[in-house]
Amino acid sequence: MKLIIRSSAISRRNLLSTLAALAAVPSLLLFTDAQAQTDPLPSWNNGPAKQAIIELVKVTTDKASPNFVAPEARIATLDQDGTTWVSHPMYTQVMYCLERVPAVVAKKPELKNVEPFKTVLSGNREAMAKLSMKDLEKILAVTLTGMTVDEFRAEVTKWIATAKHPRWDRLYTELTYQPMLEVMRYLRANGYKTYIVTGGGQDFVRVYSERVYGIPPEQVVGTAGGVKYGYDTSGKPILTKEPKLLLNDNNTGKPEGIHLMIGARPIIAFGNSTGDRQMLEYTKAGDGARLALLVLHDDAQREYAYGPAQGLPDTKVGTFTQALYDEAKKDGWIVISMRNDWKRIFAFE
Amino acid sequence: MKLIIRSSAISRRNLLSTLAALAAVPSLLLFTDAQAQTDPLPSWNNGPAKQAIIELVKVTTDKASPNFVAPEARIATLDQDGTTWVSHPMYTQVMYCLERVPAVVAKKPELKNVEPFKTVLSGNREAMAKLSMKDLEKILAVTLTGMTVDEFRAEVTKWIATAKHPRWDRLYTELTYQPMLEVMRYLRANGYKTYIVTGGGQDFVRVYSERVYGIPPEQVVGTAGGVKYGYDTSGKPILTKEPKLLLNDNNTGKPEGIHLMIGARPIIAFGNSTGDRQMLEYTKAGDGARLALLVLHDDAQREYAYGPAQGLPDTKVGTFTQALYDEAKKDGWIVISMRNDWKRIFAFE
Numbered sequence: 001m002k003l004i005i006r007s008s009a010i011s012r013r014n015l016l017s018t019l020a021a022l023a024a025v026p027s028l029l030l031f032t033d034a035q036a037q038t039d040p041l042p043s044w045n046n047g048p049a050k051q052a053i054i055e056l057v058k059v060t061t062d063k064a065s066p067n068f069v070a071p072e073a074r075i076a077t078l079d080q081d082g083t084t085w086v087s088h089p090m091y092t093q094v095m096y097c098l099e100r101v102p103a104v105v106a107k108k109p110e111l112k113n114v115e116p117f118k119t120v121l122s123g124n125r126e127a128m129a130k131l132s133m134k135d136l137e138k139i140l141a142v143t144l145t146g147m148t149v150d151e152f153r154a155e156v157t158k159w160i161a162t163a164k165h166p167r168w169d170r171l172y173t174e175l176t177y178q179p180m181l182e183v184m185r186y187l188r189a190n191g192y193k194t195y196i197v198t199g200g201g202q203d204f205v206r207v208y209s210e211r212v213y214g215i216p217p218e219q220v221v222g223t224a225g226g227v228k229y230g231y232d233t234s235g236k237p238i239l240t241k242e243p244k245l246l247l248n249d250n251n252t253g254k255p256e257g258i259h260l261m262i263g264a265r266p267i268i269a270f271g272n273s274t275g276d277r278q279m280l281e282y283t284k285a286g287d288g289a290r291l292a293l294l295v296l297h298d299d300a301q302r303e304y305a306y307g308p309a310q311g312l313p314d315t316k317v318g319t320f321t322q323a324l325y326d327e328a329k330k331d332g333w334i335v336i337s338m339r340n341d342w343k344r345i346f347a348f349e
Numbered sequence: 350m351k352l353i354i355r356s357s358a359i360s361r362r363n364l365l366s367t368l369a370a371l372a373a374v375p376s377l378l379l380f381t382d383a384q385a386q387t388d389p390l391p392s393w394n395n396g397p398a399k400q401a402i403i404e405l406v407k408v409t410t411d412k413a414s415p416n417f418v419a420p421e422a423r424i425a426t427l428d429q430d431g432t433t434w435v436s437h438p439m440y441t442q443v444m445y446c447l448e449r450v451p452a453v454v455a456k457k458p459e460l461k462n463v464e465p466f467k468t469v470l471s472g473n474r475e476a477m478a479k480l481s482m483k484d485l486e487k488i489l490a491v492t493l494t495g496m497t498v499d500e501f502r503a504e505v506t507k508w509i510a511t512a513k514h515p516r517w518d519r520l521y522t523e524l525t526y527q528p529m530l531e532v533m534r535y536l537r538a539n540g541y542k543t544y545i546v547t548g549g550g551q552d553f554v555r556v557y558s559e560r561v562y563g564i565p566p567e568q569v570v571g572t573a574g575g576v577k578y579g580y581d582t583s584g585k586p587i588l589t590k591e592p593k594l595l596l597n598d599n600n601t602g603k604p605e606g607i608h609l610m611i612g613a614r615p616i617i618a619f620g621n622s623t624g625d626r627q628m629l630e631y632t633k634a635g636d637g638a639r640l641a642l643l644v645l646h647d648d649a650q651r652e653y654a655y656g657p658a659q660g661l662p663d664t665k666v667g668t669f670t671q672a673l674y675d676e677a678k679k680d681g682w683i684v685i686s687m688r689n690d691w692k693r694i695f696a697f698e
C-alpha cells in the first residue's frame with residue numbers, strides 16, 4: 001500500500017481527515033496481520049466446522065451476547081479414540097494390554113498354556129484377530145487389574161514412551177490430531193475447561209493426558225474400575241486396582257460419567273462414533289448455544305476411512321453408523337470431514 | 350515514629366547515609382504494614398496448627414525448596430461436615446431429607462401411614478431421634494433419588510436458601526467455619542486446587558459449593574449414586590437419580606474416591622472424624638512434605654464439644670475416637686483445637 005499526499009491540494013479540514021485516515025491504516029494493517037498470525041485453528045480448512053467452532057466460542061465468551069456463558073460453566077468434552085488420536089487398526093490401550101501379556105505370564109506361568117494367553121504369546125496376528133470379546137475381557141482383566149495404581153502408572157508410563165504404531169512407526173502420542181490439539185488450546189485460551197471423556201481406561205489416559213493434551217488427570221473421565229484401599233507389608237497405604245467396573249464410559253455411560261465427574265453439562269462436545277451419541281445429545285439439549293461435533297474418518301490416504309456411514313467401509317472399532325450421521329444432520333450437529341476439514345492431520349507432517 | 354534532622358549537624362556523607370536510611374524507613378513500615386494486613390489466616394491464633402499450614406505452603410511453593418510441588422500437583426482435600434461447617438446436632442443433608450418428607454408424601458400419599466414416614470410427619474422429635482439406620486436409609490432413598498438431576502438441584506437450591514439451623518437461627522451456609530474459608534482461599538492463592546471430599550452427597554454439596562466455598566462442582570467428591578440416562582416424554586435427554594450406590598465416600602471410600610475423581614494424592618488434607626482416617630493416612634504416605642489435620646470439636650460454648658477423644662462427650666455424628674487421636678499424634682498429624690486455635694469461628698461473630 002502506497003499513499004502519496006500532495007500538501008498543496010489539501011485544506012486544513014482535508015488534512016485532518018487524511019491524517020485520521022492515515023492513522024487508521026497501520027492499525028488496520030496490524031489487525032489484519034494479527035488475525036493472520038493468530039488464526040487459532042491453522043490446521044483447519046475454512047469451512048462449516050471451523051466456522052461453527054469459532055462462532056460458538058465467540059457467542060459464549062462475548063459478555064454482550066445473549067448466549068454468554070460464565071467462565072466456570074465453560075465445559076468442553078472430547079472423546080479420545082478416533083477423536084483426538086488414531087484408534088485404528090486397534091485401540092491403543094488394547095495394544096498395551098496385548099503387549100503386557102508376556103510380562104504378566106512371566107509372573108503367572110500357570111497362564112502360559114491357557115487361552116487366550118497362549119494365542120497372544122504365539123504372536124500369530126491372524127489368530128489374535130479372531131479372539132472373542134470374552135477372550136479380550138480376560139486379557140484386559142489380568143493386564144489392567146491386580147496391581148497398585150502406582151505400579152500401573154509406572155508400567156503405562158514406560159510403555160507409552162516407547163511403543164509405536166505399526167503403520168507410521170511413531171509413538172502413539174505422536175498420532176494425536178493437530179487440528180484437535182488446536183481446538184483444545186483455543187477453547188482453553190477462551191476460558192473453557194477441556195475434558196477427555198473416553199471409553200478408554202481413566203487410569204490409562206491420565207498417565208499422559210497432561211503432557212499430550214494439556215489436560216490434567218482430574219479432567220480425564222473414562223471407563224473406571226474400582227480400587228481398594230489397603231496396606232502393603234510395611235504398613236504403607238496402597239490402592240489396588242480391582243476387577244470391578246464402576247463406570248463404563250460409553251454410550252449412556254458418557255453423560256452419566258459427565259454428571260458423576262464434572263457435575264455440569266458441556267457447552268461443546270466432540271466424538272466420532274456411536275459410543276458418543278448420548279454425550280452429544282445431552283450436550284445439545286442444554287439451554288443457550290451448544291455445539292456437538294463428530295469426526296468422520298473419510299481419509300484412507302492420510303489416516304483411515306471407516307463408517308459405515310456414507311458408504312465408508314464398516315468397522316467394529318469406532319463405528320460411525322448411517323443412523324448416527326442422520327441424527328447429526330437432523331439435530332444440527334457438525335460432521336467434521338477429516339479429508340475436507342483438516343489441512344494437516346499430524347504435527348509431524 | 351518521629352525523626353528530627355538538624356541539617357547543621359550533617360556532613361555530606363552523613364546526609365547521604367541518612368537519606369538512604371530515611372528512604373528505607375517508609376518501605377520498612379510498608380512491609381510491616383503489608384505483613385499485618387495480609388496475614389492469610391487472621392481468624393487463627395498463632396500456634397502449631399497455623400504454623401504447620403503456613404510452613405507447608407511455604408516449602409511446597411518455594412522453587413528453591415527440596416519439597417517444591419509443581420502447581421498441577423498441588424491438591425488439597427477437605428472433608429465438609431464438622432470440618433468446614435457445623436454438623437451437629439445432625440448433618441445438614443439429613444435435615445434436608447427429613448424436611449423433604451412432607452413434599453414427597455404429598456406426591457406419594459401411600460407413604461403417609463407407613464413408617465418411618467409417619468413418624469417424620471408427626472414432627473415428634475423424640476420419636477424421630479429413635480429412628481434406626483434402616484429407617485434413615487428409607488428416608489434418604491425417597492428424598493434423594495427418583496427425580497432428575499435438574500429437579501434435585503432446584504429443590505436443594507430452594508431449601509438451602511431458606512432453611513435455618515435450630516441453635517443459631519441462621520442459614521446452614523452461614524455456619525461455615527471462617528478459619529477454614531481462610532485456609533481454602535490461602536491454599537488457592539498459592540496455586541492449590543481445593544476439593545471437598547465429603548461423606549455427604551456429591552449432588553447435594555455441588556449445589557452451593559461454588560458460592561459458599563469458592564469450589565466448583567467438579568471439585569466436589571462425595572457419596573454418589575448412579576444416574577440413568579433417558580428421555581422425557583418430549584424426547585429431551587434427562588438424567589435420573591437412581592437408588593444405586595456408586596461411591597460411599599467415607600473411610601476407605603475417601604482415598605478410593607480421590608483416586609476415581611482426582612487421580613492424584615493430596616498434599617494436604619483436613620478432616621474431623623474417623624471417616625477421614627484413611628484419607629489422612631493416604632495423604633501422609635506420599636513423598637515429600639505432606640500435611641494431615643483433624644478439627645477437634647472441644648468448644649461447647651462457641652460451637653460443640655464431642656469426641657469421645659480426650660474425654661469429650663461421645664457422639665454418633667462426627668465421631669473422633671481416642672484411637673484416631675493417638676494415630677494423629679503418633680504419625681505427626683495436626684489436631685486443630687477449635688477452642689485454642691480458632692480466634693473466630695463464624696464470619697457473623
